Amino acid sequence: MSDPAFDSKSASFLEWFKAWPGATFHPNIEIQDLRGNGAGRGIVATADIPEDTVLFTIPRTAIISTQTSDLPSRIPQVFETTGLEDADNEADEDGSETSGPPDNWASLILIMIYEYLQGGNSRWRPYLDVLPDQFETLMWWSDHELGELQASSIVPKIGKDEADGMFRAKVLPVVEEHAHVFYPDGSAKLTEDQLMTLAHRMGSTIMAYAFDLENDDEEADPENEDEWIEDKDGVLMMGMVPMADILNADAEFNAHVNHGEDSLTVTTLRPIRAGDEVLNYYGPLGNGELLRRYGYVTDRHARHDVTEISWDLVLSVLKETLILDEETWGKAVNELDLEEIEDAFVIERDSGEPDSQGQIHSEAAVRELPSDLIEQIHTLLKAIRKISPSAIPDKAMRDEITLLAVHRALELRLAQYPTTQVYDFDLLSANKVSGRQKKAMIVRWGEKVLLQEAIDFAQEKLLKAQSKAGQESEPHAKRQRTR
Numbered sequence: 001m002s003d004p005a006f007d008s009k010s011a012s013f014l015e016w017f018k019a020w021p022g023a024t025f026h027p028n029i030e031i032q033d034l035r036g037n038g039a040g041r042g043i044v045a046t047a048d049i050p051e052d053t054v055l056f057t058i059p060r061t062a063i064i065s066t067q068t069s070d071l072p073s074r075i076p077q078v079f080e081t082t083g084l085e086d087a088d089n090e091a092d093e094d095g096s097e098t099s100g101p102p103d104n105w106a107s108l109i110l111i112m113i114y115e116y117l118q119g120g121n122s123r124w125r126p127y128l129d130v131l132p133d134q135f136e137t138l139m140w141w142s143d144h145e146l147g148e149l150q151a152s153s154i155v156p157k158i159g160k161d162e163a164d165g166m167f168r169a170k171v172l173p174v175v176e177e178h179a180h181v182f183y184p185d186g187s188a189k190l191t192e193d194q195l196m197t198l199a200h201r202m203g204s205t206i207m208a209y210a211f212d213l214e215n216d217d218e219e220a221d222p223e224n225e226d227e228w229i230e231d232k233d234g235v236l237m238m239g240m241v242p243m244a245d246i247l248n249a250d251a252e253f254n255a256h257v258n259h260g261e262d263s264l265t266v267t268t269l270r271p272i273r274a275g276d277e278v279l280n281y282y283g284p285l286g287n288g289e290l291l292r293r294y295g296y297v298t299d300r301h302a303r304h305d306v307t308e309i310s311w312d313l314v315l316s317v318l319k320e321t322l323i324l325d326e327e328t329w330g331k332a333v334n335e336l337d338l339e340e341i342e343d344a345f346v347i348e349r350d351s352g353e354p355d356s357q358g359q360i361h362s363e364a365a366v367r368e369l370p371s372d373l374i375e376q377i378h379t380l381l382k383a384i385r386k387i388s389p390s391a392i393p394d395k396a397m398r399d400e401i402t403l404l405a406v407h408r409a410l411e412l413r414l415a416q417y418p419t420t421q422v423y424d425f426d427l428l429s430a431n432k433v434s435g436r437q438k439k440a441m442i443v444r445w446g447e448k449v450l451l452q453e454a455i456d457f458a459q460e461k462l463l464k465a466q467s468k469a470g471q472e473s474e475p476h477a478k479r480q481r482t483r
């Protein structure tokens with residue numbers, strides 16, 4: 001069913017966009033209301049379009065960034081940099097530091113707050129009108145809703161407290177100190193709570209919509225010419241790119257945003273048929289990360305699912321497996337260089353890469369165990385062997401113990417999720433869940449499927465290692481097992 005208010009905002013936005021000098025918009029595409037599929041606005045082909053067609057052109061002047069908004073020139077003292085700062089200001093994100101210019105994130109949040117508060121005076125008003133004021137990203141979920149993610153490793157990455165700290169340190173003070181710049185004459189000032197909510201809203205919008213823009217000053221790096229991933233952690237300038245961000249995305253896609261000197265263009269990577277949605281690419285993200293940053297999940301992104309296993313869990317399994325006296329164990333663990341120790345390890349598949357047409361042809365599968373985990377276990381086992389050589393007499397035993405421990409730790413990791421894969425699958429396939437609960441269930445189920453694949457893979461490797469060790473030790477007595 002059509003929604004006149006929604007459609008009229010889309011139409012005003014399109015008209016505004018086309019009026020920018022240098023903007024183009026292909027006649028065979030249109031902005032559609034895809035809320036029925038839970039996908040907001042999107043761009044759909046209205047007739048067949050061949051490969052390598054320019055769908056639209058966005059002049060750089062239409063992008064919202066530090067280079068185009070008036071804000072940096074109105075409060076230059078805030079935006080001035082010495083050139084020595086960490087462009088990412090990562091260390092400041094906990095809000096512990098209040099000095100220094102705002103980083104990429106804080107700069108764009110300030111600019112978006114400024115442009116929003118200008119209302120009809122902002123050059124980007126029709127664009128701001130089609131940006132969201134509600135989000136499905138994890139930052140906005142209640143504790144109860146987050147509980148549905150169970151033991152997912154995405155939960156500790158949400159970072160709400162860090163964002164609150166950053167806004168209080170780098171955003172609110174600037175708006176308050178320069179209220180005469182941010183608030184047009186006669187407009188009411190926002191309360192601290194309203195300003196925090198607005199900062200969160202702009203932060204979430206930037207997270208899901210902004211692009212990293214290749215810096216004009218830098219020479220083009222031929223290695224990165226085909227860079228489609230929006231790396232929010234990079235040092236490039238961030239900007240809000242009207243129209244390019246109306247594109248929805250998937251792990252297989254059919255369009256690409258090219259960064260030109262004066263404009264950005266969106267071109268088709270393969271023929272698009274009438275009725276097909278034009279899709280961009282946000283990168284090889286698992287559904288957990290997709291949900292955290294963008295607020296949705298897809299079947300195609302499941303191949304990139306990841307989960308993590310903690311070193312503490314592996315360590316407890318190793319301790320149980322090796323049955324060493326406390327002194328030997330304590331000494332060996334103390335041998336590890338705390339600076340070098342990884343706290344968590346990523347479990348993932350070899351998930352393949354999209355080809356130049358945005359399609360993936362390989363099958364995703366677990367093809368190795370995390371090499372940094374194996375290395376860290378080996379370092380510990382080496383330390384143990386130095387103290388107690390009989391505990392780990394040879395390399396074969398080291399490898400067997402390593403695989404036993406990884407296998408067991410993966411089983412215990414899977415058991416940290418209170419429901420089973422089968423239970424989740426039944427609910428999902430019977431369509432008994434919807435909304436956020438369903439998204440959370442897809443994430444946690446995907447992680448369980450991945451963990452089970454990793455368990456099976458470790459088991460296979462363990463059996464091979466054991467049979468190899470058995471053959472090598474024959475006709476001697478069977479090797480003594482550690483437990």
Ligand SMILES: C[S@@+](CC[C@H](N)C(=O)[O-])C[C@H]1O[C@@H](n2cnc3c(N)ncnc32)[C@H](O)[C@@H]1O
Nearest residue numbers: 038039040041208209245246247248249294296
């Ligand atoms: C860059 S915007 C794309 C335009 C957006 N649909 C809109 O209405 O403004 C990114 C947001 O679009 C939505 N989105 C993108 N791709 C999607 C997909 N394949 N399925 C569902 N939602 C999607 C998510 O809400 C995401 O945070």
